[in-house]
Amino acid sequence: MQLPSQITDNHGRPINYLRLAVTDRCNLRCFYCMPEEGIKYLPKKHLLSYEEMERLIRLLAKMGINKIRITGGEPFLRRDLIDFMQTISEIDGIQELNITTNGVLTEQYIPRMIAMGVKAVNLSLDTLDKERFKTITRRDEFDKVMHCLNALIESGMRTKINMVVMAGQNTEDIIPLAKLTENAPVDVRYIEEMPFNGEGLRNTEFTWNYRQILSTLTQQYPDIEQLVSKPNSTSTNYQVPGHQGTLGIIAAFTRNFCGSCNRIRITAQGTLKTCLYDNGVLDIKQLMRAGAKDEELAKALLGAFNSRAKDGYEAEKRRKNNSPVTESMSTIGG
Numbered sequence: 001m002q003l004p005s006q007i008t009d010n011h012g013r014p015i016n017y018l019r020l021a022v023t024d025r026c027n028l029r030c031f032y033c034m035p036e037e038g039i040k041y042l043p044k045k046h047l048l049s050y051e052e053m054e055r056l057i058r059l060l061a062k063m064g065i066n067k068i069r070i071t072g073g074e075p076f077l078r079r080d081l082i083d084f085m086q087t088i089s090e091i092d093g094i095q096e097l098n099i100t101t102n103g104v105l106t107e108q109y110i111p112r113m114i115a116m117g118v119k120a121v122n123l124s125l126d127t128l129d130k131e132r133f134k135t136i137t138r139r140d141e142f143d144k145v146m147h148c149l150n151a152l153i154e155s156g157m158r159t160k161i162n163m164v165v166m167a168g169q170n171t172e173d174i175i176p177l178a179k180l181t182e183n184a185p186v187d188v189r190y191i192e193e194m195p196f197n198g199e200g201l202r203n204t205e206f207t208w209n210y211r212q213i214l215s216t217l218t219q220q221y222p223d224i225e226q227l228v229s230k231p232n233s234t235s236t237n238y239q240v241p242g243h244q245g246t247l248g249i250i251a252a253f254t255r256n257f258c259g260s261c262n263r264i265r266i267t268a269q270g271t272l273k274t275c276l277y278d279n280g281v282l283d284i285k286q287l288m289r290a291g292a293k294d295e296e297l298a299k300a301l302l303g304a305f306n307s308r309a310k311d312g313y314e315a316e317k318r319r320k321n322n323s324p325v326t327e328s329m330s331t332i333g334g
């Protein structure tokens, strides 16, 4: 079977970006992501093994996937993750390897990430206030995360901060985080809250949308300038003149950037998602464990890429069993 060297979906969108969740476990309990008691973790044998993930990546790399983001759960909770990252950084065709992490265990791995060519680290940090951090994450790890942030900046790695903006919870942190961009080359990304909270019963109907976030930024910085973003960027990006870093808003709940969506996701349990809002379109783990050859796997993957929903709204409508979006982001990876 001749593999396409660049996968394109049924809407003509090239797909070159894989977000891979390597675990569903986490050492924080952010309330927008999971309930206080946590989620029911999958038994270990239900997680994809490193060998299975490597096999998949090698196959996808032949089809044009050239960018990978490692996510989770908290990726660094998976044992020997750094060695696995080394392996995939060496796969032919993988040009960019990034990671999203909560920063609790991350600092010790910075030198190895730099050595293997990891391009950027996204650090999730929703507040600069220690007490609020504890309320949001339900854990007392603020100091470690701030230490990691400083180490990342000092290391010269490109550092993005992900802040989930939550009405009535941390909107007062929008400007303090923006101020970080003044003297350091960090990129702050403000993300609309989505309902992926593991039935943590948050009402996302009244969450702040991208307009409210932008208006807060422009009130503080009337001369803020919009930047030209990369074609597949999910964020609309800005810079305050004279600041070293940038500000970006991700309208993740509004979903206004689906027309150029180049990404697929593989969950920790080995399910393919062709949109963040679907609830899985292909059980790749089952196929692999039933002995599927690469050719059969490729055929199944191509079938899924050829029936992608056109946007997040269609994907949500098509969810199996009409189930509402309630799963924890920890099982998906964001």
Ligand code: SAM
Binding pocket: 026, 032, 033, 071, 072, 073, 074, 075, 100, 101, 102, 122, 123, 124, 162, 163, 164, 191, 192, 193, 194, 195, 196, 197, 252, 329, 330, 332, 333, 334
């Ligand atoms: N544990 C790592 C971390 O927090 O960076 C990686 C996984 S986490 C699920 C990936 C991203 O998803 C984080 O930046 C987090 O803030 C974001 N996220 C989680 N739940 C969300 C929600 N309900 N709405 C918007 N973003 C969410």
Ligand code: SF4
Binding pocket: 026, 027, 028, 029, 030, 033, 034, 072, 073, 074, 102, 124, 329, 330
């Ligand atoms: Fe853990 Fe990340 Fe979810 Fe927070 S957002 S609970 S750090 S997986």
Ligand code: SF4
Binding pocket: 255, 257, 258, 261, 262, 263, 274, 275, 276, 277, 310, 311, 312, 313, 315
């Ligand atoms: Fe892509 Fe779905 Fe996100 Fe839209 S909502 S950008 S289609 S993953």
